[in-house]
Amino acid sequence: xxxxxxxxGIEGLNQxxxxxxxxxxxxxxxxxxxxxxHGQALAGLTQVNMFFENSTRxxxxxxxxxxxxxxxxxxxxxxxxxxKKGETLxxxxxxxxxxxxxxxxxxxxxxxxxxxxxxxxxxxVLNAGDGRHEHPTQxxxxxxxxxxxxxxxxxLTVAICGDIAHSRVARSNIxxxxxxxxxxxxxxxxxLIPSGMDQLGVxxxxxxxxxxxGVDVVMMLRLQKERMDGGFIPSSREYYHRFGLxxxxxxxxxxxxxxxxxGPMNRGVEIDGxxxxxxxxxxxxxxxxxxxxxxxxxxxxxARNLGIVKPTISDA
Ligand code: NCD
Numbered sequence: 302x303x304x305x306x307x308x309x310g311i312e313g314l315n316q317x318x319x320x321x322x323x324x325x326x327x328x329x330x331x332x333x334x335x336x337x338x339h340g341q342a343l344a345g346l347t348q349v350n351m352f353f354e355n356s357t358r359x360x361x362x363x364x365x366x367x368x369x370x371x372x373x374x375x376x377x378x379x380x381x382x383x384x385k386k387g388e389t390l391x392x393x394x395x396x397x398x399x400x401x402x403x404x405x406x407x408x409x410x411x412x413x414x415x416x417x418x419x420x421x422x423x424x425x426v427l428n429a430g431d432g433r434h435e436h437p438t439q440x441x442x443x444x445x446x447x448x449x450x451x452x453x454x455x456x457l458t459v460a461i462c463g464d465i466a467h468s469r470v471a472r473s474n475i476x477x478x479x480x481x482x483x484x485x486x487x488x489x490x491x492x493l494i495p496s497g498m499d500q501l502g503v504x505x506x507x508x509x510x511x512x513x514x515g516v517d518v519v520m521m522l523r524l525q526k527e528r529m530d531g532g533f534i535p536s537s538r539e540y541y542h543r544f545g546l547x548x549x550x551x552x553x554x555x556x557x558x559x560x561x562x563x564g565p566m567n568r569g570v571e572i573d574g575x576x577x578x579x580x581x582x583x584x585x586x587x588x589x590x591x592x593x594x595x596x597x598x599x600x601x602x603x604a605r606n607l608g609i610v611k612p613t614i615s616d617a
Contacts, residue, residue, distance in 0.1 A: 310435035326598035343372035366596035440473035463522035488512035547573040
C-alpha cells in the first residue's frame with residue numbers, strides 16, 4: 302500500500318513504495334504505447350504545475366501525464382507571476398490553495414522550498430526538482446528504465462558520473478539505488494563531489510576508466526554551470542577529456558552496460574554525441590518515455606489517497 306500524501310523525495314520511500322510505483326508505471330508504459338492512451342484516474346481533479354525554474358521535459362511530461370489520466374491541467378506561467386512583483390512563495394501557495402487544486406507539481410531553485418510549500422497547502426504536492434535537494438520522479442523513471450533493461454533493480458553496479466555536487470538527480474538516484482540494494486559508484490573530479498558523500502555507502506573515484514570497471518549502468522550528469530559560483534573545472538575541453546563519456550571509456554564497463562542521461566545534454570562536454578545517439582547502448586529516449594508513465598503512476602497513487610469521493614448521481 303502506498304500511503305503517502307505527497308511525493309517530496311525518495312528519502313521517505315521504502316522498497317515496497319518504490320516497487321508499487323514502478324509496477325503501476327509499467328502498466329502505464331504499456332498503455333502509452335497503445336492506441337488508447339486515456340484513462341479516468343484523475344477525472345474531475347485539478348492539477349496545477351508551478352515551475353519556478355526552466356524545464357522542457359519534466360514540465361511537458363507532467364502535463365501529458367495529467368491529461369492522459371483525465372485531469373484538468375493548468376500550467377502557471379511563473380515568469381509572469383506575482384512572484385516577480387515581490388509576492389512570497391507562501392502567499393502564492395495560499396492563493397492557489399484557495400482555488401482548491403488537488404495536485405500541485407512544483408519545481409523551485411531552492412532546496413527545501415517544495416517541502417515548505419507542502420506544509421501550507423491541502424492538496425497533494427509532487428516535487429519536480431528543488432535546488433540540489435531531490436528530484437524523485439527522475440530517480441523513479443531512471444529506476445524503471447533500468448529495471449526494464451536489466452530485468453531487475455537490485456544487485457547492479459551503477460556509476461553516476463560528473464557534476465554530483467549540484468545535482469538533485471544524483472542525490473535522489475543515490476538514495477533510490479541504495480535502498481534497492483545496488484552498488485553505487487560516483488565518478489567525478491573531487492571539486493564536484495559534495496562532502497559527506499562517503500557516508501552514504503557509495504564508492505568514490507576520480508578515474509573514469511577505473512570507475513567504470515564492472516559497471517552495469519553508466520549514468521551521466523550535465524555540468525550544471527548555472528549552479529556554479531566559481532571555477533569548479535579548468536575548462537570544458539579538459540573536463541571532456543577526463544570525464545566525458547565516449548566509446549573508448551565505455552569499453553571499461555560491462556559489455557552489456559547501458560548509458561543514461563537525464564537531459565538536457567551538453568554534447569561534447571559530458572558525453573559524446575554519437576554515443577548518446579547509439580540506440581544499442583543509450584537509453585536516453587526510453588528515460589523520457591518512462592518519465593510520463595512514472596508521473597502517471599505517482600499522481601494516480603497520490604490521488605487515491607486524497608480521500609476524494611467522486612460525486613454520484615444521488616449527490617447531485
Ligand atoms: C535535470 C534537472 O532539472 O534536475 N533535468 C531533468 O529534470 N530532466 C537535470 C539537469 O538539469 O541537468
